[in-house]
């Protein structure tokens with residue numbers, strides 16, 4: 134039986150992914166900065182037949198990811214995890230001329246340092262067992278988006294990181310892929326003003342906002358044995374938004 138870490142699992146895409154993976158019989162370790170992630174994990178466990186635990190972690194902090202990983206292994210009595218979904222994310226939007234160093238730092242730290250920190254924790258275990266699946270969450274904003282210099286830079290960085298790791302880790306049977314969601318209905322996008330939401334949705338050929346489950350379904354495929362020949366890929370789930 135496989136074990137997965139999902140970061141940013143308390144909300145939106147991370148929560149839907151935890152539900153989906155748990156329903157596929159995967160043991161899920163839900164990590165999130167929110168304090169009640171343990172409660173969320175109980176909720177997810179009750180919706181599936183798998184073991185699900187939730188632990189608080191700040192992915193941007195090296196020591197926090199180290200303690201999180203060690204604690205999770207101890208609780209579950211295991212020595213590695215097979216699957217990592219680097220999903221935790223934040224936005225701190227502002228036009229570049231108004232963007233503060235703090236807004237820059239926070240976004241770079243959660244996305245880029247977060248992805249680095251968590252991947253470092255799991256990687257030796259995956260190499261030891263010669264099997265691994267790493268999914269990194271990029272965004273359609275990686276191509277540039279007004280008001281998101283920090284977020285776009287981080288999400289473009291995640292693509293370079295993904296492709297490099299795919300090259301380095303293929304020989305260990307570890308696949309590393311990045312997802313590019315478009316406009317997905319989560320708390321992150323609910324803060325977008327209604328007028329802008331409408332403009333974005335009008336640009337989506339499928340005519341509607343995506344659901345967290347639309348992304349979770351793709352993740353469930355990518356972590357499966359059926360996806361064993363995909364690595365270094367950047368896979369869009371946008372309803373055609375980026376066409």
Ligand code: NAI
Nearest residue numbers: 141143144145146166191192221222272314316317319321
């Ligand atoms: P969300 O806001 O619903 O969930 C993000 C989760 O990350 C929250 O539970 C939050 O507490 C957690 N988090 C934030 N900082 C953290 C930290 N330092 N350590 C651990 N956990 C932390 O957002 P959503 O939409 O589910 O986003 C998930 C991922 O998908 C993010 O990486 C986001 O950038 C990406 N994405 C989302 C899109 C969308 O349209 N919603 C589009 C493209 C990418």
